[in-house]
Amino acid sequence: MSLYYLQKFLYELNRDESAQKKYRADLEGLLAEFELTDEEANALRDGDIGLLYVLGVNGQILMHYAAFLGIEWFDYLDMMRDGIEKHGQVRAGVYTMTGGGESFTEEEKKR
Amino acid sequence: MSLVYSGVLSHAPGITGRADLCENTELRDAFYAKLGQQRQEIVDSGAEALIVIAAEHFANFFMNNMPAFCIGIGASYEGPIEDPEWLKIARTKVPGAPDLGARLTREVMNTVDVAYAEEWKFDHGIMVPLNFLTPKYDLPIIPVNINCQGPPLTPLHRAWAFGEALRRACDSVPEKVALVGTGGISHWPATPDSGKINEEWDRNFLDQLVRQDKDALLSYGDVETYADAGQGGFEIRTYIAAAAAAGGPGELQFYTAELPIFAVGVTVARFDIAA
Numbered sequence: 001m002s003l004y005y006l007q008k009f010l011y012e013l014n015r016d017e018s019a020q021k022k023y024r025a026d027l028e029g030l031l032a033e034f035e036l037t038d039e040e041a042n043a044l045r046d047g048d049i050g051l052l053y054v055l056g057v058n059g060q061i062l063m064h065y066a067a068f069l070g071i072e073w074f075d076y077l078d079m080m081r082d083g084i085e086k087h088g089q090v091r092a093g094v095y096t097m098t099g100g101g102e103s104f105t106e107e108e109k110k111r
Numbered sequence: 112m113s114l115v116y117s118g119v120l121s122h123a124p125g126i127t128g129r130a131d132l133c134e135n136t137e138l139r140d141a142f143y144a145k146l147g148q149q150r151q152e153i154v155d156s157g158a159e160a161l162i163v164i165a166a167e168h169f170a171n172f173f174m175n176n177m178p179a180f181c182i183g184i185g186a187s188y189e190g191p192i193e194d195p196e197w198l199k200i201a202r203t204k205v206p207g208a209p210d211l212g213a214r215l216t217r218e219v220m221n222t223v224d225v226a227y228a229e230e231w232k233f234d235h236g237i238m239v240p241l242n243f244l245t246p247k248y249d250l251p252i253i254p255v256n257i258n259c260q261g262p263p264l265t266p267l268h269r270a271w272a273f274g275e276a277l278r279r280a281c282d283s284v285p286e287k288v289a290l291v292g293t294g295g296i297s298h299w300p301a302t303p304d305s306g307k308i309n310e311e312w313d314r315n316f317l318d319q320l321v322r323q324d325k326d327a328l329l330s331y332g333d334v335e336t337y338a339d340a341g342q343g344g345f346e347i348r349t350y351i352a353a354a355a356a357a358g359g360p361g362e363l364q365f366y367t368a369e370l371p372i373f374a375v376g377v378t379v380a381r382f383d384i385a386a
Contacts (some may be wrong), residue, residue, distance in 0.1 A: 004174065007169075007173075007174075008173060008174075008175070011169050011173050014169070014170075014192060014193075015169075015170055015171070015192045015232055058169065058260070058261075059300060059301030059302050059342070060168035060169055060260065060300070060301050061168070061169050062301060063124075063300070063301035064168070064169075064192070064193050064234070067193050067194045067197035067198075068193075068194055070194070073125075073128075073129060073132070077303050077305060080302065080303045081303045084303070094262070094337060094342040095301065095302050095342055096302070097302055097303045097304060098299065098302075098304055098307075098341070099299070099303065099304040099307055101303055103306065104304060104305065104306030104307045104308075104371050105305075105306040105371045105372045106134060106371075107132050107133070107134055107372045108306070
């Protein structure tokens with residue numbers, strides 16, 4: 001478990017255009033700069049929002065990463081719910097799901 | 112002189128980024144109008160610079176070196192770090208106030224050990240307020256951060272002391288300075304629970320805030336806040352600092368829990384500046 005470096009990877013990616021360029025040109029090279037488990041590195045290779053959420057990535061970091069990947073808002077929420085369905089509750093941090101997975105907005109319910 | 116304005120407002124990315132998804136456009140626009148009023152109040156105050164006390168979300172500060180407090184003294188800043196299409200705010204350069212910021216920092220340091228930074232990238236936590244309060248980006252900005260994100264968090268009583276220190280600092284300079292605190296109250300942002308709001312908790316907190324009930328404001332424990340108001344509730348630190356800086360009673364100008372698409376009970380308030 002190296003949640004610290006997993007989050008640091010995303011922190012750098014979210015804020016730094018040179019990291020974003022490297023992400024697109026040489027993802028493996030960028031991944032190698034961080035001490036990540038295979039599970040974490042694979043989640044980043046796949047852009048697996050659901051697994052990253054369950055691994056405990058802070059929601060603010062994850063939300064910015066999802067925006068970087070071009071994921072629409074309601075899809076982002078669903079990906080986190082799917083992650084919990086597949087992998088169980090969030091394993092670390094303070095961004096756990098407390099609401100049982102339901103939607104809290106009429107806009108999303110009507111989708 | 113010379114703190115001339117102190118207020119608070121919400122900053123959630125949905126306020127701009129999900130404006131088009133919002134179905135209650137009447138209430139949404141009433142909120143925007145109230146932010147326009149806040150902008151006018153800041154203009155009318157004659158402010159020459161605006162301090163934004165933010166609760167940033169890992170745009171600059173990370174757990175490798177997390178300050179409890181930081182003041183920006185850069186010449187300029189850039190934001191948003193987020194995809195501009197997602198936030199619906201174009202990436203832009205924002206003027207800073209390096210000389211004023213450094214003088215304020217020097218004074219604050221007499222009582223609060225504050226970090227300072229000449230580089231600072233703005234995320235939605237600052238860009239959403241600026242989008243409404245200084246849409247032409249023609250007012251020098253002094254960004255300020257309180258750690259509301261990476262535990263161990265800044266204690267509430269230190270956020271209060273920091274607000275008082277900022278007030279002393281503002282009063283020690285000849286310039287007219289405005290200040291806003293920006294955070295959410297109860298909310299569960301960036302989680303599947305996005306849109307969950309504890310209105311009763313919010314209204315109780317806001318009542319204490321506008322009454323300047325210091326003892327009540329500083330009594331919130333992080334465990335209870337997390338349970339009742341979510342991880343977003345930790346951002347009350349910014350409101351507390353703004354109240355402490357002002358010293359006078361507040362006026363709640365707007366609050367609604369009926370725009371959950373913005374993922375927060377949206378709030379606008381101002382304080383009297385106590386002599």
